[in-house]
Amino acid sequence: MTDITLTVNGEEKTASVPPETTLLKMLREDLNYTGAKLGCDVGDCGACTVLVDGIAVNACLMLAGQAEGKNIETIEGLSTLEEYHPIQKAFEDVASLQCGFCGPGMIMSTKALIDQGEELTRDDIKDALSGNLCRCTGYTKIIEGVIDAYEEITGKKVPETNPRAA
Amino acid sequence: MKHRGKGIGCMWYPIGFTVLANPSAATVKINEDGTATLLTGTVETGQGSLTVLGQIAAEALGVSTDDVHVVSGDTDTTPMDTGAIASRTTYVSGNAIKLAAENARQILFEVAAPMLDVRPDQLEAVDRKIQVKYFPQRCLPIADVALQAQFVMGRPPIGSASYNPPTVGMDPETGQGKPFSTYVYATQCAEIEVDDETGEVEVIYMSAAHDCGTAINPMLVEGQIEGGISMGIGYALQEEMLFDDDGKQINPNLTNYIMPTSLDMPKIDVDIVENFDPTGPFGAKGVGEPTAVPTAAAICNAIHDAVGVRITSLPATAEKVLKAIKELRDGGEQKALPAAE
Ligand code: FES
């Protein structure tokens, strides 16, 4: 067993897990953060996305031991009982999600992207979400939600583009 | 070099099969505070059906959607439902819910009629009130009527109903019958780019015009159409289950079963072509599965428009398209195919 101490959504947590345990498994099964989803367990789907020191990571591909001392953010850290995080609010307003299984991962990838503080284009957004699979929505309303959240949080505008212009 | 092409795909799709029993049932209870509880067996899978069904109940009862508490998918407490399948929920479950709500509303009308000195058939339920038709100032809050019904008249305002699309058997001689209650129609257009050196197809733009009867919740209809298009694009260009000789799938994972990502999605314009279907709840039909039907056809037609090759087996992977382009250049079989125009 390995003893691991890390910060999850601002709270210090410790767990004692077998060394082969992934960060995802530890979060879900030992620390009871079940927001990050187990989709494929091999890094294909992005349902398990969490932020490790601000960077979006597939928690199924990271060993729990590698997260020692790190600062983890999960979907549970975003909203409070009183209000949604602006990304969640934007996703709700435009009905970004359908079944919602991809949602926690999509939202955490979005947070990592917006937190970088860079100017974003629609292509940057599509790029940043390309590791998060969604079977339901065709991504269209998710991208709309990300744009709305970005504009709300940063006060900047995503430039209009016309992909049909040859 | 990259070639642009455009293509069209059209479809019709049946809603509410009638060849087998296809029932849905519902119970609607109007509470003494003017809210309502809806029991339905159907299951929400993210498409927003419970929102739509709540809207249908609310419209029939003259209350707000927020006033309707939907309880679903629990066989201990809700009526059995044929299923969240066959694009039938809005149409079949919706019809059952509308009928159940109307039955509950009828009790309110009968209780309110003597209070308002009119006959029950002179009443309507609008804006959380029971009011006299054409005389909206003569009205009572639904909450008051529900309270009166429950505690004074002893007639709790509860309605139950079921709906089973009318069945028309097949004529054994002619094979004719009426296998479905109603139909929806759609056209999608694809604008794509084909790289003639790699065979890779990129979808640049899709427009989708869908008839779904009355669009009870247009935002959810859009969500269905956009999702359907992504499935259609996967079907057209990427997704393929591969089996070995023993019939075992050799790509049972997302590493080798390739589905569209955000990068594969084009700009989409959705056009909801509303029309009122007299057999549907408030004129609604359905939209789920039909959204994925015409996409691959539109894309394959666009490939033909762009580089002159007909892809007749899906998915139209880069390998297949490149092979067809080479055959066309070598004057092979593809050339003999008649052009679509
Ligand atoms: S569960 Fe981690 S990427 Fe799918």
Ligand code: FES
């Ligand atoms: S909403 Fe169902 S997978 Fe994205």
